Amino acid sequence: MNPAPNLVLVGPMGAGKTSIGKKLAERLGLAFVDCDHALEMRTGATVPTIFELEGEPGFRAREAALIADVMQGRDQVVATGGGAVLDPANRQALAGRGFVVYLQVSVAQQLERLARDRSRPLLASGDKREKLEALAAQRGPVYAALADLCFHADGLAVATAAERLQAQLASQWQRPEAA
Numbered sequence: 001m002n003p004a005p006n007l008v009l010v011g012p013m014g015a016g017k018t019s020i021g022k023k024l025a026e027r028l029g030l031a032f033v034d035c036d037h038a039l040e041m042r043t044g045a046t047v048p049t050i051f052e053l054e055g056e057p058g059f060r061a062r063e064a065a066l067i068a069d070v071m072q073g074r075d076q077v078v079a080t081g082g083g084a085v086l087d088p089a090n091r092q093a094l095a096g097r098g099f100v101v102y103l104q105v106s107v108a109q110q111l112e113r114l115a116r117d118r119s120r121p122l123l124a125s126g127d128k129r130e131k132l133e134a135l136a137a138q139r140g141p142v143y144a145a146l147a148d149l150c151f152h153a154d155g156l157a158v159a160t161a162a163e164r165l166q167a168q169l170a171s172q173w174q175r176p177e178a179a
C-alpha cells in the first residue's frame with residue numbers, strides 16, 4: 001500500500017491520461033487536475049500558442065512551475081502531459097506526493113486516436129509514427145521507472161479503463177487520512 005495523497009497519471013500522448021483521469025476522478029470522488037488544461041487557464045494561452053511564442057523550453061518551465069504548485073495539494077487525480085516526466089524535479093514532485101500510474105498504449109493505438117489531432121505541437125510536423133516511436137523509446141523507460149503501477153489501456157473504452165483501473169487501485173493505493 002502506498003499512502004500517497006494524490007493519484008498521478010503518466011504516459012504518452014493519446015494514452016488517455018486526460019480522458020480516463022477525468023472519469024476516474026468522478027468514480028473516486030476526487031478533484032481532477034489536467035496539467036495542460038490548468039496551464040492554459042493560468043496563462044490564458046493554448047498549449048500550441050505557448051510552444052509557438054516560447055518554444056518547448058518555455059512550455060516546460062511553465063509546466064514545471066504548475067506541477068510544483070499542483071502537487072502541494074491532496075485528494076486529486078492529476079493527469080500530466082506526456083513530457084512532464086523528463087524533468088527530474090517534476091518526477092520528484094509527482095512521485096513524492098502521488099501514487100503514479102503509467103497508462104501504457106501502443107503506437108498503433110496512439111496513431112488511431114491522434115490522427116486528426118491539432119493540439120499537440122510535437123506531432124504537428126513530420127511523420128507521426130516516427131515521432132511517436134522515437135518518443136516511446138526515449139520516455140517509455142522513464143514512465144516505467146517512475147510508476148507504482150502500469151496499466152495497459154490499449155483497446156479499452158474510457159469508461160471501462162477507468163472502472164478496471166479503480167479496481168486495481170483498491171488493493172494498492174490508500175490515501176492517508178487528512179491531518
Ligand SMILES: Nc1ncnc2c1ncn2[C@@H]1O[C@H](COP(=O)(O)OP(=O)(O)O)[C@@H](O)[C@H]1O
Binds near residue numbers: 017
Ligand atoms: N480508452 C480510449 N478509447 C477511445 N478513445 C480514447 C481513449 N482514451 C482516449 N481516447 C481519445 O484519444 C484522444 C486522446 O486522449 P487523451 O485523454 O487526451 O490522452 P492523453 O491525455 O493521454 O494525451 C482523445 O480524442 C480521446 O477522446
Ligand SMILES: O=C(O)C1=C[C@@H](OP(=O)(O)O)[C@@H](O)[C@H](O)C1
Binds near residue numbers: 013036084119120122
Ligand atoms: O508528450 C509531450 O511532450 C506533450 C504532451 C501533451 O499532453 P498529453 O500527453 O496529454 O497529450 C502536452 O503536454 C504537450 O503537447 C507536450
Ligand SMILES: [Mg+2]
Binds near residue numbers: 017018036
Ligand atoms: Mg492529456
